[in-house]
Amino acid sequence: MNDRPRIAAEDGARPLRTRIQRRNRKTILDAALEVFSQYGFRGATLDQIAEVAGLSKPNLLYYFASKEAIHVTLLAGLMDLWLAPLRAMDPAGAPVEEILGYIRRKLELSRDYPRESRLFANEVLQGAPRIQDSITGELAELVAEKSALIRGWSAEGRLAEVDPHHLIFSIWATTQHYADFDVQVRGILKASPEETHDGAMAFLDxxxxxxxxxKAADPR
Structure with a gap:
């Protein structure tokens, strides 16, 4: 993807006055994403982030007051990225194709943003202390909205009878697996990322x- 969306929200701690400041901030966030996606919040250290960023620890602390400040900044922007594929499900579209389109977008997200997926998974595994409000708020509301849409499609006979919530959970499991367990997938398939993605999409479709x-109505 050429137009990679920024996942970092501004934390308002300091104004971004110069090109160098913007570049250093982005460098820190990219380094933190790499470290957090590997070690989780608890396992990551400011020293590791500074080393990956190629900056001194005092320089890093000029931009972010703490490890948690960096982590919260990453997660804040990540939620918008995470919710976008589900938001794009169109009530006016063909139900089966709309859900398959959602699956395709989620799989592309796992392919193109594996570190972000692991960052999110690590946060949830730790009890989601920094995004609990987002999960019980905007994410829960969006899932409820789309679940009602799916339930309505089923009632109209345009979609098989399914439990909407468990359908969405299943889609998350079968798409995010390719990012969160990337090492396992690559170790077993020994295939290129493109081959893995194409094979997964064909199977999931x-x-x-x-x-x-x-199901077609019984003619008897």
Whole structure:
């Protein structure tokens, strides 16, 4: 993807006055994403982040007051990236194709943003202390909205009867797996990222299309 969205929100601690400041801030956040995605919040240290960023620790602390400040900044921007594929599900579209489109977007997210996916997974595994409000707020509200949409499609006979919440959970599991367990996937398949992605999408399309397509009425 050429137009990679920024995942870092401004924390308001200091104004970004110069090009060098903007560059250093981005360098720190990119380094932190790498470190946090590998070690989680608890395992990561400011020294590790500074080393990966190629900056001194005092220089890093000029931009961010603490490890948690960096982590919160990353997570704040990540939620928008994470919710975008589900928000794009169109009520006016063909139900099966809309859900398959959501699956495709989620799989592309895992392919193009594996570190971000692992950052999110690590946060959730630790009890989501820094994004709990987002999970119980905007994420829960969006899932409720799309679940009602899916339930309505089923009631109209345009979609097979499915539990909307568990359908969405299943989609998360079958798409994010390719980012969160990337080492395992690569070790088993020994395939290129493109081959892995194409094979996964073909399988998931077949799996979910079969599960979601309404069964033809019994002619008897």
């Amino acid at each position: 077949h799996l979910y299309r079969g599960a979601l397509t309404p």
